[in-house]
Amino acid sequence: AQKVTQAQTEISVVEKEDVTLDCVYETRDTTYYLFWYKQPPSGELVFLIRRNSFDEQNEISGRYSWNFQKSTSSFNFTITASQVVDSAVYFCALSEMADKLIFGTGTRLQVFP
């Protein structure tokens, strides 16, 4: 069965701190996709990244970076030099082929000035 666990319910940091959001997933499939979405206070869900199960290469996009490790079934997300605008709820999600997304419970990140 599919499952996504985000053990951190809420994280508070001060601006310019680095912060890592953890995501652990379970799946029986060998082919799957992992995602991160951001939900700012305005409520919409914003796509951040997609990674397929055959691509374990880490990715960096500006202040964002993602660490995918199949050995530990983890897909962690790091924000470097956090900013107040990064305050949001972040969701990790898993999709098996041609299937819906299963979301984790989300991590609320609060960045204080």
Added chain:
Amino acid sequence: DSGVTQTPKHLITATGQRVTLRCSPRSGDLSVYWYQQSLDQGLQFLIQYYNGEERAKGNILERFSAQQFPDLHSELNLSSLELGDSALYFCASSVVSAGLNTGELFFGEGSRLTVL
């Protein structure tokens, strides 16, 4: 702007009533998904349609139903509403070709339902 349009954005109604939420997917997307986000349940998958046919079902109550029309827009019908149905309902669409989902879902801004 994701390209997915949901109406209405806000809806307030009473217990026992019935409401319909509407979703227009991105141009070219054949697959539509409905999700419910409530405080205690998080983001829960309700149902998926692909090109007019139901494809997958999640935690959707029997009081809820959905359909996808030939023009690919979708409606989620919620009936006999209860207080606990108050939530943000998201519609998402994606490209699915040859049975393979590229995976990325594009979400609408959601319809916030308040049941009093």
